[in-house]
Amino acid sequence: MYAIREALAAFRRAPVLTGLSAGMVGLALFVVGLFSLATYNLRIALSAIEERVEVVVYLRDDARQSEIDTLLVELAAFDEVSRVTYVSKRDALERAQRELPEFGQLFLESEVNPLPQSLEVELRPGNRTPDVVERVSDAARGYPFVEDALYGEEWVDRLFALRRIGFASTAVLGTAFAMVAALIIGTALRIAIFARRDEIYIMRLVGARNGFIRRPFLLEGALAGLAGAVLAVVLTYATYRGVYAYLFEVAWIPGSWIGIGLLTGALFGAASSAIAIRRHLREV
């Protein structure tokens, strides 16, 4: 009760200081918001590509049906494999005609079918990693009737590198700017504490509990962090609308990310004010 009243009074007592610090916190967290927006969209783009990651096992023309069946069963037995489809030479040709009409015509006119028969190995979501595709294709390559097993090593590797880079840069920059926000709140709180040092002194003199003295400041810090986070969300949303309208189609970050962001803002605010007040109480 007292804590809430005092924390709100702090906003009224020093509107400029509070407004400025919330604004700066908002700008710092805005950077975090932009990175989240970028990461999220990168993730969507990457997972769309990722879905197409599969292993194609090309078979020699002279492979016997029983051999192919054995391989098919073995590949399907992998935990990470969701489905194995046999594509005969004829299937391959029909597909080529459908997807590449000009070439199809060419094939049709020739007597022989140049396309190999193959096994298409689909992987379960979450298992389309360089590690898994390599193991599956290595297993297939062990058979003498297998021509080759391909999965586009290079771009699968690159895809995952990109993902890691995206994640790491968001984590590092997000943390850095969250720290900046925490520092701003901590400094603003130091000023607020200094402005009320007489009251704090009297509180200690007459025997107020430390928790009681701390609470309004913690609340004030949490509110400042929350206000900054809300501002950052608003700015990020405005940016999103702008990009969507004038540049290209992007997806808005999920609500759970925003929830976590607001909560983290409030927690960081409370934590940095806790440090500030703890230091002050130790000094007097």
Add this chain to the structure above:
Amino acid sequence: MIKLTHVSKEYPKRGYALHDVSFHLGKGEFAFLTGHSGSGKSTTMRLIHMADRPTDGEVRVSGFSSATVTERDLWKVRRRVGMVFQDFRLLPGRSTLENVSFALEVTGTPQKAIQAKANRLLTQVGLATKAGARVEELSGGERQRVAIARSLVNDPYVLLADEPTGNLDERATRGIMELFWDLNAKGMAVLMATHDMELIRRHPHARLFELDQGKLVYDSAATDSVTA
């Protein structure tokens, strides 16, 4: 109640502010603490209030020991020991009543009880008519009464007063002393630091401690008092 055992306080470079001081102040006692400027009166007060800890020896205040009390528990000590200063240390810009009710509020008095208790305390110190006056509009004696009312919010066992009359004239001083004796008559122990020998002479029934350069050189209650 209050017990100092071989208490020393040493400041780095400055040396001893207090040196091997031992005394016991019982329930309901009235005592003066005197000595020249710099003899360690305020230091003694601060140690009893546990605003500072001794470098040697032990200060005990109603069950709490300076050797073991934690920062978390200091508020318990502060509520058993009321403290007033020569310079009052009131919150400026606020009324008499607000100064007292602030102390009541921050020590957890229920919201509904604050007003009544603040008024009762102001009546007790004879300031009922000045409840609405701002601190700046009060005389020195009146300000000291506000500070005393504030020190009583937790019904302490003992009142520490560090030169409470140092800034007051003859009449105001007499008023404050009467108030202290009133409180003492109701069972509260009083320890008052002063270097006003005239004042001490006017209250011969009070116990007297004298400090000299950090050493306790006189205790009127001791059978064979040490002399410097």
